[in-house]
Amino acid sequence: MPNYTIHINGKERFVTAxxxxxLLWVLRDDLNLVGTKFGCGIAQCGACTVHVDGVxxxxxxxxxxxxxxxxxxxxxxxxEDGKHPxxxxxxxxxxxxxxxxxxxxxxxxxxxxxxxxxxxxxEIRVAMHGNICRCASYNRIEKAVKVAxxxxx
Amino acid sequence: xxxxxxxxxxxxxxxxxxxxxxxxxxxxxxxLSACNPVAxxxxxxxxxxxxxxxxxxxxxDDGYVTxxxxxxxxxxxxxxxxxxxxxxxxxxxxxxVNVVQGALDSENFQRQVAGGSQSIRFGWDALRQTGAxxxxxxxxxxxxxxxxxxxxxxxxxxxxxxxxxxxxGYGEVVKEAALxxxxxxxxxxxxxxxxxxxQEIVNVDIDKIIxxxxxxxxxxxxxxxxxxxxxxxxxFGQKLESFDDSKTKVINGVIEVLKFGDKIAVLAxxxxxxxxxxxxxxxxxxxxxxxxxxxxxxxxTTILEGNDxxxxxxxxxxxxxxxxxxxxxxxxxxxxxxxxxxxxPMNFYADVTAKKVHLVGPIQTPQWTxxxxxxxxxxxxxxxYCEMTRMGGGFGRRLYGDFALEAAEISGLVKKPIxxxxxxxxxxxxxxxxxxxxxxxxASIKDGKLTGYYLKEAAINGxxxxxxxxxxxxxxxxxxxxxxxxxxxxxTTGAWRAPYTNFLAFAEQSFFDExxxxxxxxxxxxxxxxxxxxxxxxxxxxxYSGKRMEDTIRLVREKANWGKTEEGVFQGFSxxxxxxxxxxxxxxxxxxxxxxxIKKVTAAVDCGVVVNPTGARNQVEGGVLDGxxxxxxxxxxxxxxxxxxxxFDTYRLIRMNETPKVDVYFVKNNLSPTGLGxxxxxxxGGAVANAxxxxxxxxxxxxxxxxxxNKSSVLG
Numbered sequence: 001m002p003n004y005t006i007h008i009n010g011k012e013r014f015v016t017a018x019x020x021x022x023l024l025w026v027l028r029d030d031l032n033l034v035g036t037k038f039g040c041g042i043a044q045c046g047a048c049t050v051h052v053d054g055v056x057x058x059x060x061x062x063x064x065x066x067x068x069x070x071x072x073x074x075x076x077x078x079x080e081d082g083k084h085p086x087x088x089x090x091x092x093x094x095x096x097x098x099x100x101x102x103x104x105x106x107x108x109x110x111x112x113x114x115x116x117x118x119x120x121x122x123e124i125r126v127a128m129h130g131n132i133c134r135c136a137s138y139n140r141i142e143k144a145v146k147v148a149x150x151x152x153x
Numbered sequence: 154x155x156x157x158x159x160x161x162x163x164x165x166x167x168x169x170x171x172x173x174x175x176x177x178x179x180x181x182x183x184x185l186s187a188c189n190p191v192a193x194x195x196x197x198x199x200x201x202x203x204x205x206x207x208x209x210x211x212x213x214d215d216g217y218v219t220x221x222x223x224x225x226x227x228x229x230x231x232x233x234x235x236x237x238x239x240x241x242x243x244x245x246x247x248x249x250v251n252v253v254q255g256a257l258d259s260e261n262f263q264r265q266v267a268g269g270s271q272s273i274r275f276g277w278d279a280l281r282q283t284g285a286x287x288x289x290x291x292x293x294x295x296x297x298x299x300x301x302x303x304x305x306x307x308x309x310x311x312x313x314x315x316x317x318x319x320x321x322g323y324g325e326v327v328k329e330a331a332l333x334x335x336x337x338x339x340x341x342x343x344x345x346x347x348x349x350x351x352q353e354i355v356n357v358d359i360d361k362i363i364x365x366x367x368x369x370x371x372x373x374x375x376x377x378x379x380x381x382x383x384x385x386x387x388x389f390g391q392k393l394e395s396f397d398d399s400k401t402k403v404i405n406g407v408i409e410v411l412k413f414g415d416k417i418a419v420l421a422x423x424x425x426x427x428x429x430x431x432x433x434x435x436x437x438x439x440x441x442x443x444x445x446x447x448x449x450x451x452x453x454t455t456i457l458e459g460n461d462x463x464x465x466x467x468x469x470x471x472x473x474x475x476x477x478x479x480x481x482x483x484x485x486x487x488x489x490x491x492x493x494x495x496x497x498p499m500n501f502y503a504d505v506t507a508k509k510v511h512l513v514g515p516i517q518t519p520q521w522t523x524x525x526x527x528x529x530x531x532x533x534x535x536x537x538y539c540e541m542t543r544m545g546g547g548f549g550r551r552l553y554g555d556f557a558l559e560a561a562e563i564s565g566l567v568k569k570p571i572x573x574x575x576x577x578x579x580x581x582x583x584x585x586x587x588x589x590x591x592x593x594x595x596a597s598i599k600d601g602k603l604t605g606y607y608l609k610e611a612a613i614n615g616x617x618x619x620x621x622x623x624x625x626x627x628x629x630x631x632x633x634x635x636x637x638x639x640x641x642x643x644x645t646t647g648a649w650r651a652p653y654t655n656f657l658a659f660a661e662q663s664f665f666d667e668x669x670x671x672x673x674x675x676x677x678x679x680x681x682x683x684x685x686x687x688x689x690x691x692x693x694x695x696x697y698s699g700k701r702m703e704d705t706i707r708l709v710r711e712k713a714n715w716g717k718t719e720e721g722v723f724q725g726f727s728x729x730x731x732x733x734x735x736x737x738x739x740x741x742x743x744x745x746x747x748x749x750x751i752k753k754v755t756a757a758v759d760c761g762v763v764v765n766p767t768g769a770r771n772q773v774e775g776g777v778l779d780g781x782x783x784x785x786x787x788x789x790x791x792x793x794x795x796x797x798x799x800x801f802d803t804y805r806l807i808r809m810n811e812t813p814k815v816d817v818y819f820v821k822n823n824l825s826p827t828g829l830g831x832x833x834x835x836x837x838g839g840a841v842a843n844a845x846x847x848x849x850x851x852x853x854x855x856x857x858x859x860x861x862x863n864k865s866s867v868l869g
Contacts, residue, residue, distance in 0.1 A: 001405050018405050018425075025425035029380070034372040035365015037545070038424075039496050040577040044801035047496060075365030082364040090363045094355045094767045097775055098227060099362035100369060100497045100545030129810040132801065134496040134546045136778035137771060138812040 009077025046131030056111035085151035097135035178327035181206030216324035227547030230768035242284025294330035388794030462636035465622035469632035474605030478597030486660035497545020504570035522554035549648035587649030662839030697730035709757035725843025733827035776833025782807025784838030
C-alpha cells in the first residue's frame with residue numbers, strides 16, 4: 001500500500017493506505033481520531049464533516065490520495081481546550097441528546113460562521129440542513145449557532 | 154412474608170461500604186433489589202464487581218463524589234438525571250460529582266434496560282433512599298467523632314454541622330463512615346427543599362461530545378482487533394446457496410472470509426478494507442418466501458374486513474350503540490414500516506476465548522444479550538462480561554442484540570477479538586422495523602354525543618401490548634371496544650420509539666378531530682367533555698388520569714393561544730398518554746405556495762417532578778420533531794423481500810430547515826417522575842395532521858403525509 005503525508009490539526013501525519021481509502025476511515029482506524037463519525041458513507045448525513053482548508057467537507061467522500069497539500073481540521077483540532085465559541089455555545093445550550101452527530105454539526109457550523117459573521121435564521125437553517133440529527137435536537141443546534149455567532153463577532 | 158423480610162433487611166443488604174486502598178470510601182448498592190448478603194465490596198476501583206452491586210458511589214477523602222451510573226445512555230439523559238437524584242439526597246454540590254457509566258451487573262439488577270421510558274420511574278425511590286442512607290452514614294460518623302447525638306447534626310453541600318457550629322467535610326469522615334453499620338433510619342428530603350433536582354444540569358458527557366472523545370461503541374478499540382463487515386441475505390426470505398470470495402481475498406487488508414449461517418463475514422485490518430471486501434463478494438441466494446408491501450396492504454385490509462380478532466378491551470355494547478346511532482363515522486389509517494436509523498450504525502465488539510467472553514458495545518438490553526450469547530456459544534453466563542458504551546441513538550433498535558450475537562459468533566469462529574460494523578445500508582436493510590399497521594375506527598353519534606367507539610388493529614407480527622388498550626380514550630366512551638389481529642411475516646419487526654402508540658395516537662387523535670367537526674364542537678372542548686366520564690371512574694384498568702390529562706390539555710390550550718392566532722396561522726390539537734406521562738400538543742402551521750409549513754408546536758407535559766428541566770425539555774423537543782419527521786416524510790417498503798430504501802439519499806429524515814420551534818411547558822406537581830424518552834412523540838403526528846386539515850380542508854389517513862399531500866389536488 002502507498003504512503004501518504006497528510007496535514008491534520010496542524011501536524012504532519014504519515015499513513016499507509018489504499019489510494020481510495022476515505023479520509024474518514026484513515027482518521028478513525030489509522031490515526032485514532034474517532035471524533036469524526038460514520039453515519040451513511042454517501043455524504044448525506046454530515047456526521048463525518050471535517051474542514052479542508054477551512055471548508056466543511058464530508059470526509060467519507062475524500063480519498064486519502066488527494067489530500068497531500070491540504071490542511072485538514074477535525075473536531076479534535078477545532079480548539080486546544082474545547083473552548084471554541086461554537087463548542088462553548090453547544091455546552092451552554094446543552095445541545096446533545098445521544099451526541100453522535102454533534103461533532104459534524106459543530107464542524108459545519110464553525111465553517112459557516114467563519115464565512116458568515118451575522119447570519120439570519122433562514123441562513124442558519126439552510127446552512128445546517130445537510131447534517132442529520134436523528135434525535136432531532138435541531139431547535140437547540142439552531143439556537144447554539146446563533147449564540148456562537150454572537151460570541152464570534 | 155417474603156416482602157416483609159426484604160423490607161426488614163433491605164437497607165443493610167442493598168447498600169454496603171468499604172474503605173478504598175487509594176483513600177476514600179466506596180458504597181455499593183443495588184437498585185430495586187436486595188443484594189446478595191455475601192456480596193463482597195472491593196477495596197480498589199479497578200476490581201469493581203458489577204455482579205455483586207449494580208451501582209457504586211465513591212466518596213474521596215477530598216470530598217469529591219463519583220457515581221457509577223448503571224443505566225445505558227442512549228441520549229435520553231439518564232446518565233445525568235439518575236445521579237442527580239442520588240446527589241440531591243446525599244447533599245453534595247453537583248460540581249463535586251463525577252459520573253461514570255457502570256458495566257453490566259448481575260441478575261440481581263432488575264432494570265438495566267433503556268426502553269419504555271422507565272429508567273427514572275423505576276429508579277426514583279431507590280436512588281433517593283441510596284443518597285439519603287449514604288448521607289446519614291456520613292452524619293453518623295461525624296456525630297461519633299464529635300461525641301454528640303447524630304440527630305443534632307445536619308448535612309448540606311458536603312459539609313456536616315453540629316449544634317455547636319463545628320463543621321466536618323464528607324471527605325474527613327469517610328474512613329470512619331465506611332466502618333459503621335448502614336443506618337436503617339433515614340429521612341428523605343422534602344421536595345420543596347430540593348437544590349439539585351429541578352436545576353438545569355448540563356449532560357455529564359458534554360465535554361467529551363463536543364471535543365470528539367471516544368465514547369460510542371463505534372469508537373471502541375482493542376489490541377489485535379479485526380474489523381468485520383457482514384454480508385447478509387439482501388431480501389427477507391432468502392437463504393445463502395453459494396458464494397465466491399476470490400475478488401475479496403485479493404483486497405489489501407482483508408484477512409479472512411467466513412460463512413456463518415446464511416451470512417458471510419469479511420475480516421480485515423481496517424473498517425474500510427472489510428467493507429470493500431464485502432462489496433467484492435459475489436453470492437447466490439435462494440428465494441424462499443418473499444413478501445412485498447403491496448401484499449401486506451391487501452392482507453391487512455382483508456384482516457380489517459374479517460371477524461378474526463382478539464378483544465383487548467370491551468365496555469358496554471358497541472353493537473347496540475351503533476344500531477341506535479344518528480350517525481356513524483368510519484375511517485381507516487395506515488402506517489408503513491419504519492427503520493430506526495440510529496445515526497451510529499449497529500456495531501459490537503466481541504473477544505471469545507476459552508477462558509472468557511468479553512463483549513463491548515451499544516446495547517439497550519445487556520443482560521438479555523449475555524444470556525443469548527451464553528446459549529449461542531454454549532457458555533456459562535458467568536464467563537461473559539458485557540460493557541456498555543454510550544449509544545448513538547437507540548429508538549428501540551438496540552434492544553435487539555442481533556449485532557452482538559453476530560460479533561460473538563464471528564469471534565468464536567476466528568478465535569480473535571473482532572468488531573462488527575454495519576454500513577448504513579446494512580443497518581437500514583437488516584433492521585427490526587416498526588411494523589406496518591392499519592387501524593380502522595368506527596364511532597356512533599347519538600343526540601349530539603359520542604356513544605360508541607370501536608378500534609380494530611391489523612398489524613404485521615404481533616399487536617399492541619400490555620395496557621395500551623386502556624390508554625386515553627378508554628373509559629371516556631360508554632360503549633367501547635378494541636380488537637387486534639396480526640399477520641405473521643418474515644420481515645423482522647420490533648419496538649420503535651413509543652411502540653404502537655407512535656402511530657395509534659395519530660389515528661385516534663385525527664379521528665377525534667373529525668368527530669369534533671361532525672358534532673360542531675371545539676376540538677379541545679370535545680376531549681375535555683369526554684374526560685369528564687373518566688375523571689371519577691372506579692375502573693382500575695384505566696391507565697391514565699382523567700384529571701392530569703385535563704390539566705395538561707388546559708395548559709397547552711392557554712400557552713398556545715388556541716383559537717386566538719393571527720390570520721394565516723392554522724392550528725391542530727392532539728393529546729395522548731403513554732409511558733406513564735400525559736402530553737398535549739398544538740401545532741401551528743402556515744401555507745407557503747399552498748404547502749403546509751409547520752411553524753411552531755406547543756407541548757404541555759405532566760411527567761411529575763421534573764428532575765432536570767434542560768434534559769427534560771430536550772427530550773420533548775426531540776420527541777415532537779422525531780414524531781413530525783417520521784409522520785411527514787419517512788416511508789419504507791419492500792418488494793420481493795427487499796427494502797426499497799437503503800440509505801439517506803432515498804430515505805428521508807427530517808432536517809433543520811423543515812423543523813418548527815417547539816415550546817415545552819411542564820405541569821407543576823410533586824408526583825413521582827415518569828418517563829420522557831418517548832411520550833412527546835405520539836401526539837405530534839395528530840397535531841400536525843389536524844392543523845393541515847384546518848388549513849387545507851384535507852384529512853390525512855396515512856403516513857408519510859407528504860405522499861398524501863403530493864397526491865392531493867389542493868396542491869396541484
